[in-house]
Amino acid sequence: MKILEVQNLVMYYKTLKGYVKAVDNVSFEVEKGEAMGLVGESGCGKTTIGMSILRLLPSNAEIQSGEIFFGNENLLSLPEKEMRAIRWKGISMIFQAAMNALNPVHRIEDQIVEAIRTHENIPKEEARQRVDQLYRLVGLDPGRARDYPHEYSGGMKQRAVIAMALSCNPQIIIADEPTTALDVIVQDQIISEIKKLQQKLNMTMIYISHDISVIAESCERIAVMYAGILAEYANAVDLFRNPMHPYTQALMNSFPSIKGPKRRLIPVPGEPPNLLSPPSGCRFHPRCPLAMDICKRTVPTFTDYENRHWAACHALG
Amino acid sequence: MRQHIEVKTQWQRRKERIRGIWGLFKQSRVGVLGIAILVIFFILAIASTIPPKIDEMYVPLYGTDPDIIGFSQPSLKHPLGTDFMGRDLFSQLLEGAKWGLAVGITAALASVIVGTVVGLVSGYFGGTIDTLLQRMADIVLTLPSIPLILVIGAALGRLSIWNIVILIGMLGWPSTSKVIRSQVLSLRERPFIESARVSGASDSRIIFRHIAPNVLPLSFLYMTFGVTGAILTEAALSFLGLGDPSTVSWGMMLQWCFTSGNTFRAPFWLLPPGLCITFLALSFYLIGIGTEQIVNPRLRER
Amino acid sequence: MELIRAENLRKLFPVRGGFFERQPRYVHAVDDIDFSIEKEEIFGLAGESGCGKTTASKLLVRLVEPTSGEIYLDGQDIAHLEGRELKEFRKNVQMVFQDPYESLNPRFNILDTIAEPLIVQSIGTIEEREEMVHKALETVELRPAEDFVFRFPHELSGGQRQRVAVARALVIEPTFIVADEPVSMLDVSIRAGVMNLMLELREKFGLTFVFVTHDLAVSRYMCDHIAIMYLGKIVEIAETEELIGNPQHPYTKALLSAVPVPDPTERRKRIDIIGGVSAAISPPPGCRFAPRCPYAMDICRKEDPQPKDVGGHHFVSCYLV
Numbered sequence: 001m002k003i004l005e006v007q008n009l010v011m012y013y014k015t016l017k018g019y020v021k022a023v024d025n026v027s028f029e030v031e032k033g034e035a036m037g038l039v040g041e042s043g044c045g046k047t048t049i050g051m052s053i054l055r056l057l058p059s060n061a062e063i064q065s066g067e068i069f070f071g072n073e074n075l076l077s078l079p080e081k082e083m084r085a086i087r088w089k090g091i092s093m094i095f096q097a098a099m100n101a102l103n104p105v106h107r108i109e110d111q112i113v114e115a116i117r118t119h120e121n122i123p124k125e126e127a128r129q130r131v132d133q134l135y136r137l138v139g140l141d142p143g144r145a146r147d148y149p150h151e152y153s154g155g156m157k158q159r160a161v162i163a164m165a166l167s168c169n170p171q172i173i174i175a176d177e178p179t180t181a182l183d184v185i186v187q188d189q190i191i192s193e194i195k196k197l198q199q200k201l202n203m204t205m206i207y208i209s210h211d212i213s214v215i216a217e218s219c220e221r222i223a224v225m226y227a228g229i230l231a232e233y234a235n236a237v238d239l240f241r242n243p244m245h246p247y248t249q250a251l252m253n254s255f256p257s258i259k260g261p262k263r264r265l266i267p268v269p270g271e272p273p274n275l276l277s278p279p280s281g282c283r284f285h286p287r288c289p290l291a292m293d294i295c296k297r298t299v300p301t302f303t304d305y306e307n308r309h310w311a312a313c314h315a316l317g
Numbered sequence: 318m319r320q321h322i323e324v325k326t327q328w329q330r331r332k333e334r335i336r337g338i339w340g341l342f343k344q345s346r347v348g349v350l351g352i353a354i355l356v357i358f359f360i361l362a363i364a365s366t367i368p369p370k371i372d373e374m375y376v377p378l379y380g381t382d383p384d385i386i387g388f389s390q391p392s393l394k395h396p397l398g399t400d401f402m403g404r405d406l407f408s409q410l411l412e413g414a415k416w417g418l419a420v421g422i423t424a425a426l427a428s429v430i431v432g433t434v435v436g437l438v439s440g441y442f443g444g445t446i447d448t449l450l451q452r453m454a455d456i457v458l459t460l461p462s463i464p465l466i467l468v469i470g471a472a473l474g475r476l477s478i479w480n481i482v483i484l485i486g487m488l489g490w491p492s493t494s495k496v497i498r499s500q501v502l503s504l505r506e507r508p509f510i511e512s513a514r515v516s517g518a519s520d521s522r523i524i525f526r527h528i529a530p531n532v533l534p535l536s537f538l539y540m541t542f543g544v545t546g547a548i549l550t551e552a553a554l555s556f557l558g559l560g561d562p563s564t565v566s567w568g569m570m571l572q573w574c575f576t577s578g579n580t581f582r583a584p585f586w587l588l589p590p591g592l593c594i595t596f597l598a599l600s601f602y603l604i605g606i607g608t609e610q611i612v613n614p615r616l617r618e619r
Numbered sequence: 620m621e622l623i624r625a626e627n628l629r630k631l632f633p634v635r636g637g638f639f640e641r642q643p644r645y646v647h648a649v650d651d652i653d654f655s656i657e658k659e660e661i662f663g664l665a666g667e668s669g670c671g672k673t674t675a676s677k678l679l680v681r682l683v684e685p686t687s688g689e690i691y692l693d694g695q696d697i698a699h700l701e702g703r704e705l706k707e708f709r710k711n712v713q714m715v716f717q718d719p720y721e722s723l724n725p726r727f728n729i730l731d732t733i734a735e736p737l738i739v740q741s742i743g744t745i746e747e748r749e750e751m752v753h754k755a756l757e758t759v760e761l762r763p764a765e766d767f768v769f770r771f772p773h774e775l776s777g778g779q780r781q782r783v784a785v786a787r788a789l790v791i792e793p794t795f796i797v798a799d800e801p802v803s804m805l806d807v808s809i810r811a812g813v814m815n816l817m818l819e820l821r822e823k824f825g826l827t828f829v830f831v832t833h834d835l836a837v838s839r840y841m842c843d844h845i846a847i848m849y850l851g852k853i854v855e856i857a858e859t860e861e862l863i864g865n866p867q868h869p870y871t872k873a874l875l876s877a878v879p880v881p882d883p884t885e886r887r888k889r890i891d892i893i894g895g896v897s898a899a900i901s902p903p904p905g906c907r908f909a910p911r912c913p914y915a916m917d918i919c920r921k922e923d924p925q926p927k928d929v930g931g932h933h934f935v936s937c938y939l940v
Contacts, residue, residue: 509721509724511722
């Protein structure tokens with residue numbers, strides 16, 4: 001059952017130098033209970049998509065066209081009041097550098113209680129009890145809920161932020177780089193925690209990251225973004241076994257791994273494009289080993305090749 | 318996939334950069350207004366050389382009109398009239414522009430140079446040197462400037478205009494030094510400074526070659542505000558009678574007007590210098606505001 | 620052939636206590652470590668944040684003064700050099716930093732940036748220096764060099780800036796280069812390029828590298844030997860494939876098991892340890908890892924384990940082996 005459907009989303013940022021074409025005609029759908037990963041390098045638009053779903057974009061962001069369907073409603077056409085009702089309750093978010101999202105002068109419990117009571121009209125005591133449950137859920141000691149953020153370690157703060165995101169029992173959680181700035185061991189614990197929670201609560205997850213290893217391990221479906229376009233979208237296993245888009249292939253070849261035979265990494269030539277004036281046609285063509293004439297002229301269509309394996313590339317025919 | 322890259326020369330790049338900065342500055346309308354006013358005063362200052370060439374009676378300090386004795390109303394010969402000694406007020410006004418600019422800019426330059434160097438040394442070395450210099454700065458900051466100048470003036474007998482410039486400069490450096498110091502404190506931990514150290518750069522090289530260029534925009538900003546302060550301080554001193562009577566500044570004009578009892582009788586004598594002081598000081602302040610919006614985001618720029 | 624040796628290297632940073640602190644407290648950033656680096660090898664210092672790897676790397680370039688211990692470069696003691704000798708020593712070593720945005724002076728153009736080590740060390744005339752800068756730019760594949768020399772850092776991308784940093788490190792023809800997380804802040808598709816560049820430089824110029832990173836996958840790709848650090852101590856050193864395939868120290872095992880693998884079919888066996896590294900302030904006696912170690916014994920809490928060779932120069936500091 002589809003729970004989220006993004007259709008032909010086009011989003012630009014207005015700057016002094018012109019429009020930054022951050023998201024250009026992106027379409028994908030997410031099934032209920034699925035863990036979907038959105039992977040790409042910095043500036044590819046993945047965070048923008050996450051923010052677009054929640055309509056938490058900065059003032060210079062302009063949605064040019066497209067729809068985002070949550071259930072049957074188009075989030076982009078909802079009045080702000082109704083959107084506010086959906087935020088946190090329907091869809092919630094774990095922000096990048098989330099540990100900095102905690103207000104240092106308030107107790108953590110108070111912050112979560114406030115988040116809950118902003119969206120649900122329940123008495124304080126009930127909210128506090130929910131915090132208790134949430135803490136147990138994310139593996140934190142409920143006795144420490146009254147502490148201040150600086151008394152927590154990085155990993156603990158991250159768990160607190162996850163608890164906050166779960167506090168109103170959302171249907172979808174968007175996690176935007178939830179483990180950057182965390183050490184390897186803590187990162188691993190948090191990721192497995194998130195995975196456990198997702199399975200236990202049958203939640204839908206959209207996991208945004210630049211780290212393809214983390215995405216590979218946590219997500220069932222993976223969408224690869226490049227410079228504002230969706231290059232490929234497939235089941236995790238299919239994507240790794242048979243990457244179709246040249247960018248995906250290039251990405252796979254440029255990641256070192258701790259397992260498997262040691263092989264020479266092949267860097268992707270060139271630089272990610274300037275989105276003020278992105279390349280014509282397929283945005284990857286200046287760096288693509290398979291680039292043909294048509295790639296410079298026409299934007300390839302995002303096509304389902306088989307078994308929900310989508311890709312946008314002229315070379316695939 | 319090879320693109321034809323047009324290689325730009327260093328000179329072309331410099332021109333581009335200057336054009337870029339000017340474009341950024343132009344966005345601040347107050348900044349441009351400030352520059353416009355300043356240009357007018359520059360023209361006035363340059364024009365101050367003209368009247369004496371026309372006729373000797375227009376020489377600001379000594380020139381008197383043989384036909385007029387003392388104070389007179391504006392006329393064709395004297396657009397602002399004459400003062401109590403029969404001297405042309407308009408040429409005094411032009412002369413005042415010259416001195417206003419000279420004193421303002423020199424005094425501010427002095428205080429900013431001292432303040433920047435102190436800030437650089439203080440911020441970079443820290444420890445005892447920092448404590449010493451900052452305590453000195455605090456002492457100077459708490460000194461009441463005008464009474465102090467009064468005392469020094471009494472001790473020296475008289476104050477020449479250059480004494481005044483030095484005094485204003487020596488009283489103005491602490492505020493610049495504190496701001497520069499805090500900039501340096503954050504800069505000195507940056508990796509590009511560590512890189513310089515790894516290469517073997519000495520402390521003085523790091524301070525003056527690596528750190529200084531990064532604080533200079535801020536120094537320039539403080540200089541524009543410093544000029545405002547210097548102009549106003551000199552005017553105040555002259556008005557109070559502590560100025561240099563052998564230079565014709567706007568403050569002196571106000572002083573002569575006041576002490577000769579013409580304050581309420583001669584608006585054409587009183588108002589022009591007062592307005593000029595206000596507007597010249599304002600122009601630098603506006604330029605400062607225009608500069609600030611370039612300097613501040615740049616400091617945070619990646 | 621050994622190029623660098625560190626013996627009993629220690630660096631303590633004083634912690635400013637309150638007014639009523641009786642005894643000064645110290646952060647044991649680097650606590651009595653030994654290692655040896657061969658010529659033309661890429662030596663990895665790996666570990667999580669706070670383990671001391673960055674401090675150790677800064678000690679090697681004398682950006683930070685050792686509290687005690689010895690460092691030898693080609694047999695010469697460099698830990699106690701001062702003045703002119705220290706400056707001479709600096710011709711032999713250069714550093715590449717983590718943040719490509721912060722490691723270049725924003726007011727210097729690329730020519731000034733790369734020429735700086737040459738100027739400071741009084742090498743060459745102005746023309747000769749310009750020539751050397753051009754050559755360095757070509758070596759790091761920033762072509763054409765003429766196009767880059769007058770640019771400013773903000774006009775370059777992260778990957779390009781990092782290459783400039785490498786060019787700056789190269790231009791003085793050092794014996795070894797210390798790279799502190801040089802690719803962590805670069806985009807994924809750019810990292811491979813910079814990493815391969817460093818590997819090529821080692822081949823072409825016979826450079827020795829010390830490569831500091833928290834990313835073990837990167838460490839595995841780049842390094843010949845890896846030293847795993849924890850709270851200021853080296854817990855294990857071995858040849859890369861030996862360390863990855865046959866880790867002995869419980870911390871190494873836990874660390875390796877926590878590294879995500881880009882393969883959705885891989886089922887990792889996660890070794891659970893209590894999370895969270897404690898600060899290295901006035902550590903209690905015994906093994907630093909004891910508080911989190913699932914196998915800690917009594918002796919682990921009493922005395923610091925010394926490194927033991929378990930075969931093939933694979934050193935482990937643990938009582939379990």
